Amino acid sequence: MGEQRQSKRLDPMSTRNTDWFWEEAAEGRLSIQRCTGCGHLHHPPRPVCPDCHCLELAPTQMSGRGTVYSRIQVHYPAPIGFDEAPVIALIDLEEGGVRLISNIVDATLDEIETDAPVVVDFEKTAKGKSLPVFRLAEKGAGA
Amino acid sequence: MSNPMTECAIAGIGQTEFSTNSGRSELRVACDAILAALDDAGLEAKDIDGIVTYTIDNNDEVSLLRALGIQDLKYSVRLPMGGGGSAMTLHHACAAVASGAANTVVIWRAMNERSEYRFGQPNSTPSGSRISDMTYTIWGIPYGLQFPGACSALGFQRYMHKYGVTNADLGHIVVQQRAYAATNPLARFYERPITLDDHQNSKWIADPVLRLFDCCQESDGGVALLVTSRERARDLKGEHVRILGSAASIPYNVEPLTPYYTDDPMIMQQTVNAAQRVFEAAGVGPKDIDVALLYDAFTPEVVHQLEAYGFCGDGEALDFVKSGACAIDGELPLNTNGGLIGEAYIHGLNLVTEGVRQLRGVASNQRKDAELVLFSSGNGAVILAKD
Numbered sequence: 001m002g003e004q005r006q007s008k009r010l011d012p013m014s015t016r017n018t019d020w021f022w023e024e025a026a027e028g029r030l031s032i033q034r035c036t037g038c039g040h041l042h043h044p045p046r047p048v049c050p051d052c053h054c055l056e057l058a059p060t061q062m063s064g065r066g067t068v069y070s071r072i073q074v075h076y077p078a079p080i081g082f083d084e085a086p087v088i089a090l091i092d093l094e095e096g097g098v099r100l101i102s103n104i105v106d107a108t109l110d111e112i113e114t115d116a117p118v119v120v121d122f123e124k125t126a127k128g129k130s131l132p133v134f135r136l137a138e139k140g141a142g143a
Numbered sequence: 144m145s146n147p148m149t150e151c152a153i154a155g156i157g158q159t160e161f162s163t164n165s166g167r168s169e170l171r172v173a174c175d176a177i178l179a180a181l182d183d184a185g186l187e188a189k190d191i192d193g194i195v196t197y198t199i200d201n202n203d204e205v206s207l208l209r210a211l212g213i214q215d216l217k218y219s220v221r222l223p224m225g226g227g228g229s230a231m232t233l234h235h236a237c238a239a240v241a242s243g244a245a246n247t248v249v250i251w252r253a254m255n256e257r258s259e260y261r262f263g264q265p266n267s268t269p270s271g272s273r274i275s276d277m278t279y280t281i282w283g284i285p286y287g288l289q290f291p292g293a294c295s296a297l298g299f300q301r302y303m304h305k306y307g308v309t310n311a312d313l314g315h316i317v318v319q320q321r322a323y324a325a326t327n328p329l330a331r332f333y334e335r336p337i338t339l340d341d342h343q344n345s346k347w348i349a350d351p352v353l354r355l356f357d358c359c360q361e362s363d364g365g366v367a368l369l370v371t372s373r374e375r376a377r378d379l380k381g382e383h384v385r386i387l388g389s390a391a392s393i394p395y396n397v398e399p400l401t402p403y404y405t406d407d408p409m410i411m412q413q414t415v416n417a418a419q420r421v422f423e424a425a426g427v428g429p430k431d432i433d434v435a436l437l438y439d440a441f442t443p444e445v446v447h448q449l450e451a452y453g454f455c456g457d458g459e460a461l462d463f464v465k466s467g468a469c470a471i472d473g474e475l476p477l478n479t480n481g482g483l484i485g486e487a488y489i490h491g492l493n494l495v496t497e498g499v500r501q502l503r504g505v506a507s508n509q510r511k512d513a514e515l516v517l518f519s520s521g522n523g524a525v526i527l528a529k530d
Contacts, residue, residue: 012285043404044278050395069403070300072293072349079287080265085350086287088297090403099403101282101297109350114304131285 009081009125017045020059025130030120032098034060043098064120066093066100066134073109081126091118091134103133112136147241149424152376152383152530153233154247155184155369156496161331161487164258165363173202173253174210176365184369185380186247191369193218193245195236197228199490200252207251218245224399226440227413229491230523234389236370246371252492253365262361262488265289279401292358292441294400296349298408299443303352305409306458310351313442314342315464316477317356317484320439323471324481327507331362331487357442359488366492373530384502385530387515388425391523392416413522414451421517421524429453433513434501435475436494438520439482448519449477471508479508491520495527502529 012022024031033045037054048055071089079086087104089112104112105123117137122130157179159165165172181188188211194204195218204219218239222228229252236248256262266280266289279294288294303309321337324330337356345355376383394412396404405412422428429452437448446460454475455463463469469477480486480497487493498516500506506513516527 010285013281072296072300074287074293074349075347077264079289082287088286088288101286103286
């Protein structure tokens with residue numbers, strides 16, 4: 001589990017189409033919307049499947065494994081909610097067709113190779129909401 | 144029969160000074176720019192029957208009508224995509240004029256984004272945000288992706304990996320544009336050129352992609368453009384330029400600021416589509432363009448557009464710039480007013496005023512015998528021609 005240091009992270013914006021994502025995270029699940037009609041995964045979420053227009057889209061737990069599509073460290077202007085400049089990454093999930101904005105925690109920018117395998121973990125916001133974040137798999141994440 | 148979409152013209156341009164503090168309201172800035180454009184064209188406010196702008200501008204259309212005394216508006220559009228939509232405004236103004244929906248369309252942008260608020264600073268209040276309809280406020284803010292520069296950097300890092308380029312390579316774009324700005328009295332960075340060392344010594348915004356000098360600077364100011372038919376423009380006071388072709392594209396799953404969700408985000412599908420359509424509409428190709436004005440809030444956008452328009456091959460844009468091709472006597476003079484990075488960030492429209500000046504032969508950095516100018520804003524494009 002992630003360290004329980006005092007978080008300053010901002011809460012995610014609450015919307016009727018997206019609150020379930022963070023509620024799943026609070027239960028320790030990284031879930032993505034899957035259409036019950038055609039089976040396609042969609043992210044960011046939407047109220048209708050754009051492929052078959054099915055209205056039943058179910059949060060579906062992912063393995064939590066992925067690879068690094070790209071990563072940066074944002075220094076200035078200092079992002080709100082962080083003591084140290086955060087490493088922000090695009091993560092491609094192994095299920096395919098899903099790319100997430102997230103953080104890679106407990107790794108320096110130089111340690112993170114493009115396409116490096118990562119696994120999900122969870123961190124809290126200042127107000128106690130849960131966010132999926134990622135760790136380098138080779139560093140024994142999730143142990 | 145000729146295509147009525149290619150029979151329109153920019154009949155007048157107007158702008159305010161570009162600064163860090165306009166000292167007046169955004170509505171007043173908008174009025175100043177529009178009145179200047181009317182004066183340039185030799186038109187009056189009562190002639191305006193169409194208005195077009197794009198998201199993020201805080202001025203309300205009805206307030207603008209009331210302030211200027213516009214009598215009866217027939218056509219009003221506010222386009223999506225923020226600055227990416229800036230070139231789409233001309234496409235829609237042409238559609239209005241070509242269809243007869245309106246005769247005289249004004250396009251504007253007017254903001255005090257430096258003195259009244261900090262447009263490029265971290266955004267922590269998504270619910271009250273001017274750009275709360277963009278998904279980055281939901282998915283980016285808790286992770287520290289909180290301002291446009293960081294969004295640009297996050298996608299472009301993949302390009303740098305793919306083609307083996309570094310931030311120092313991006314510096315060549317900035318040095319060229321700041322050299323243009325240094326000799327443009329309208330520019331925020333007039334008489335302030337930089338070297339590659341200056342670029343490399345500027346602080347990191349997002350390591351390893353963007354430094355401070357890769358970014359446009361928040362600016363107060365306004366720009367306005369007047370579009371009417373070519374036929375009518377010929378009878379007006381101002382020296383008009385023809386809108387030889389225009390295009391717009393918002394492809395599936397492409398969104399502003401965080402266009403990460405297509406299979407290959409290194410292909411800017413919106414720009415590829417706009418490029419193909421604008422060249423087809425104008426009946427010209429990349430080799431015919433005398434001056435390119437490419438939306439440059441951040442240097443990576445220039446790279447993607449140079450490649451999408453076929454000015455060079457994929458992965459070759461930075462070598463192209465380094466070769467000197469973008470100098471005033473080069474193969475493709477680029478952002479000759481200094482661009483948004485060097486002149487001011489008026490969300491793209493000040494690249495159009497520069498295009499008109501190039502075709503009128505009155506630009507500060509004049510391309511000799513410029514006859515065809517391209518303006519691209521990612522989601523849209525126009526080719527302007529001497530008429």
